[in-house]
Amino acid sequence: MKIIVCVKQVPDTNEVKIDPNTGTLIREGVPSIINPDDLCALEAALVLKEQYGHSIVAVSMGPPQAEVALRHALAMGCDEAFLVSDRVFGGADTWATSKTLAAAIKKIGYDVILAGRQAIDGDTAQVGPQIAEHLGIPQVTYAQSIKQDGNNAFIVQRQFEDRYQKIKITTPCLITTLSTLNKPRYMSVGGIVSAFDEKEIQLLDFAALKDYVDESDIGLKGSPTQVRKASPKQGKRQGILYEVSEDEAVEIIVKAVSVRA
Amino acid sequence: MHKNIMVVCEQRDGILMGVSLELIGKAAELAKTTNEQVIALLMGDKIEGLTQTLINHGADRIIFVDDPILSDYMTEPYTKAACAVIAAEKPDIVLVGATSIGRDLAPRIAARVKTGLTADCTILDICEDTKELLMTRPAFGGNLMATIVCPKHRPQMATVRPGVMIARCSEERNGEIMRFDVNFVPSDANVQILLTTEVKENKEKITEAAVLVAGGRGIGDNFAQLNELAEVLGGQVAASRAAVDAGFVNKDVQVGQTGKTVRPDVYIAVGISGAIQHTAGMEESSLIIAINKDKTAPIFNTADIGIVGDANKIIPKVIAALRK
Numbered sequence: 001m002k003i004i005v006c007v008k009q010v011p012d013t014n015e016v017k018i019d020p021n022t023g024t025l026i027r028e029g030v031p032s033i034i035n036p037d038d039l040c041a042l043e044a045a046l047v048l049k050e051q052y053g054h055s056i057v058a059v060s061m062g063p064p065q066a067e068v069a070l071r072h073a074l075a076m077g078c079d080e081a082f083l084v085s086d087r088v089f090g091g092a093d094t095w096a097t098s099k100t101l102a103a104a105i106k107k108i109g110y111d112v113i114l115a116g117r118q119a120i121d122g123d124t125a126q127v128g129p130q131i132a133e134h135l136g137i138p139q140v141t142y143a144q145s146i147k148q149d150g151n152n153a154f155i156v157q158r159q160f161e162d163r164y165q166k167i168k169i170t171t172p173c174l175i176t177t178l179s180t181l182n183k184p185r186y187m188s189v190g191g192i193v194s195a196f197d198e199k200e201i202q203l204l205d206f207a208a209l210k211d212y213v214d215e216s217d218i219g220l221k222g223s224p225t226q227v228r229k230a231s232p233k234q235g236k237r238q239g240i241l242y243e244v245s246e247d248e249a250v251e252i253i254v255k256a257v258s259v260r261a
Numbered sequence: 262m263h264k265n266i267m268v269v270c271e272q273r274d275g276i277l278m279g280v281s282l283e284l285i286g287k288a289a290e291l292a293k294t295t296n297e298q299v300i301a302l303l304m305g306d307k308i309e310g311l312t313q314t315l316i317n318h319g320a321d322r323i324i325f326v327d328d329p330i331l332s333d334y335m336t337e338p339y340t341k342a343a344c345a346v347i348a349a350e351k352p353d354i355v356l357v358g359a360t361s362i363g364r365d366l367a368p369r370i371a372a373r374v375k376t377g378l379t380a381d382c383t384i385l386d387i388c389e390d391t392k393e394l395l396m397t398r399p400a401f402g403g404n405l406m407a408t409i410v411c412p413k414h415r416p417q418m419a420t421v422r423p424g425v426m427i428a429r430c431s432e433e434r435n436g437e438i439m440r441f442d443v444n445f446v447p448s449d450a451n452v453q454i455l456l457t458t459e460v461k462e463n464k465e466k467i468t469e470a471a472v473l474v475a476g477g478r479g480i481g482d483n484f485a486q487l488n489e490l491a492e493v494l495g496g497q498v499a500a501s502r503a504a505v506d507a508g509f510v511n512k513d514v515q516v517g518q519t520g521k522t523v524r525p526d527v528y529i530a531v532g533i534s535g536a537i538q539h540t541a542g543m544e545e546s547s548l549i550i551a552i553n554k555d556k557t558a559p560i561f562n563t564a565d566i567g568i569v570g571d572a573n574k575i576i577p578k579v580i581a582a583l584r585k
Contacts, residue, residue, distance in 0.1 A: 011401075094368065095377060121401055123519055124380035126368035129336075133372035138451040139336055141365045155455070160361045162273070165333075166456040180512075224377030224414040230400065230407045239549070239565035243556065249568045250578040256550060256566055257472075257494060257527055257583070 001054040001152075001171070003045045004105050005078070006115035006128070008035045009062050009069035034069045037116025039184040041177040044146050045114050046077045046185065052148060055079045057108060061089065061101055067201050074195035075187035082108060086205040091220030094122075098130030099222065103212035104204050106135065112154070113174040117142060125176070132174040140167050141176040263415040266292050267300045267352035269343055269370075270315060271362055273334075277311055280358030282318045282428035284421060287385060288356060289319035289429070291394075294387050298322055300352060304342050306332035309440075316436035318428055323438045324350070330445045334362050337451050340369045342443045347374055349441070352416045354394050356385075359420035367420050377411035378418040381518060383425055383541055394419065399518050399537045406537065424468060424522030467514050472496025472527045475516055475543070478503035479532025479553065479572070484510055486576050487531060493583045499523065501539045517542035531572045535560025552576075 011030045034042075045056045058073035060066045061084040070081035084104045092100060105113060113132070118125035125141070132139040144164070145157040152171045157164055159178060169175070187195075206218065216222055242252060266288040270281035281301075288299045301320035303311060305327065312323040326342040343366070347355065357367040359381050371378035384397035393410050394417040400407040411417040467473060474491040476484055476498070484498065491498045500510045502517055516523055517539040528546035532553060533539055540563045543549070551564035552572045561567040568575065 093377060094380075095372065095375070098372065118519075122380075123399075124368075124378075125364045126371075126378060126380060129365060129368040130372040133340075133369050139365070139369070140452060142361050163457055163459045165454050165458075168453040168455055170452075224375070225379060225409050225411050228395065228408045228410045230405050232405060239561075239567060241556065241561055241567040241569065243569045246570060246575055246578060249552075249570050249575050250582055252566060253529075253550060253552075253568065253575070253579050254582045256548065257529075 001052065001111040002057065002109060003048065003054050004057050004059055004108065004110045004113045005038070005041050005045045005073070006101060006113065006131070007038045007042065007058050007060045007069055007073055008116070008119045009033070009060060009066040010035045010119050010121040032065070032068065034072055035116050035119045035121075036179050037118060037177055039116070040179050040181045041114040041116050042073055042076055042078070043182045043184040044143075044177055047182070048146070048148060049077070057082065057110075059084060059101065059104055059108065061085070061097060061104070070201050071195045072187060074199050074201075075191040076185060077188070077191055081199065081201045082204050083201050084204045084209075088206050088215070088219050091223065092218065093223035093225045094124055094126040094130060095224050096218055096220075096222035098127045099134055099213055099217045100209070101127065102131045102134035103209045105131065106212050107204065107209060111152070111171045113137075114146075115174065115176050117176045117178055128174060128176040135172070135174070137172045137174055138169055139174045139176070140169050143175050143177050144180050146175060146177070146181070263351045263353040265298045265300050265350065265352050266354040266356065267302055267347070267350065267416070268320070269355060269357045269363070269366070270301050270303045271358055271360060272303065272305050272308055272311060273362075275305070275308060275311070277314060278358060278360060278423070279428065280360060280363075280421070280423040282314070282430070283423070283426040284356045284358060285315060285318045285320050286429040287421070287426040288354075291354070291385060291387055292321075295392060297353070300324060300350060302326075302343065302346050304331050304339055306330075309438075312436075312438050313433075316434050316438075317432070318430050319434075321436050323436060324441050325438070326441050326443050328443065328445055330450055333454050333457065334365075335450060335452060335454070336365055336369055338445060338449045339366050340373060341445070341449055342441075343370050344373050345443050346441055347416060355416040355418045357418070357420045359422040363420055367418065371418050374416070376414040376416055376418055377409075378420070379409040379411070380420050382419045382421050385419060385421070393417070399541050422518075422522055424524070467497050467499045467516065468521055468523055470497040470523070470525050472529075473499045473516070473523060473525045473543075473546075474529045474531065475499035475501065475533060476504050476509065476531050477501040477533030477539075478507055479534070480504065480509070481532075481573075482509055483573055486573070486580075490529070490576055490580050493580055494527070496525070496527070501533045501536075503534075530560050530564065531576065533560050534558045535563060
């Protein structure tokens, strides 16, 4: 079986700060990481590879520097890596992103697609299901365990707020993974050497995908949604800030909660 | 011509999800400004009995799809039904609750009808000039607010998390109820549900607590102290994503954009820096008290009372004083 894992390089949003003067994001010095849910998708694929000898292909859409995330995936044990990158893909919303990734995945060929449930920079959880829709294949999202069943099916434990389900899904299909699924492995030393010396990252630009996706469906122009404005959020209320002794602070808190609670 | 606002309502085992009623409330408010109707789309098996509740909460018309294939949520039959109704009704706006089902279904619908979808909106407005839906959501892990529009595609679609909008119920209203038949085929059930296991409701239901004591990364693993304070105040402990990611507490007490939205009477934020990721989930609380060592922490912009200081020293004294 050929398993495709969708990987996104994201800024570590826990480290993102806003410039108080300009109100813009400070990107400098913010480390880039593989999106945590995607790391779990990688790990799930690698576990299946160990059990069944599947071939694992990591695919990432992004700027050239997303290559770093793909090297990381190779060093964890992926067999191949594709970078879907072209200036004309830039500015894509989830619709155009999923359309582009679906084109790349179709060209590469697949039996199963694994993707993280959502990325920490966008938190939309939309690209996975939309890839499945563009490819016309079934999906199970929010997977907290994935087990292979026979030659062409998986039993997935699907999480809901108030229940979980065991769902059988047959290939070709797409599954999105939760970070509770597993604990991703570290890169191995051999893996790192191999990721840099022996394996190539293959580039898929628009020219390579033009038989699979229409130019009007990619990038900013292919995106139904647009950002009208972005702004740092204004606090709704600015109360009183006390810089007082501990005892005075205790008094203020006790008084406030005694009235309201 | 696309018109009217459609809410894709969600029921599980014949019980309506609260977020559906909240969205009908918001849709009714928006529909007033554009002079349109609120259409509630209800899908399931033997669900006709739920329609009056939807009308009482503000829906003008109910369209229901009732079929045994819809008894358990499955992506394909629900997507097929919703897309058929959207094609027939041509709504201008479609709203979906951002539950784990809504977030599976809505992207699939949007991709199929080829329109935009904005996830987890916290503010929905109609633009006075263009009559477009302005969909505002936290972006970049909640560090920015982004207002998204969908200028050339219809319907304009958005998901909204539970607890963000407010449900409004009036006494018996009248509305139109219409059954909609979808031509299902057996292959629409393209996955097989083998087993459904209910998860017992967590006792710590933070969405219903009157008092929440929330800890962030700054509190370290000192959550025992917060538990004690919560107990003294008759409340519950909650947490920021950073505290959950660090493994201090369970994910089901996480407040914020990727956690729960809460509006207790008193919210005490301890060692929480206050990224929008977090404040998006608690800013509607009646009284917000924040304790943080860093006086530039953004949480103080959302607090009524801000205390600059070491929570690990202040909290035990508060507990002692309240016990007296």
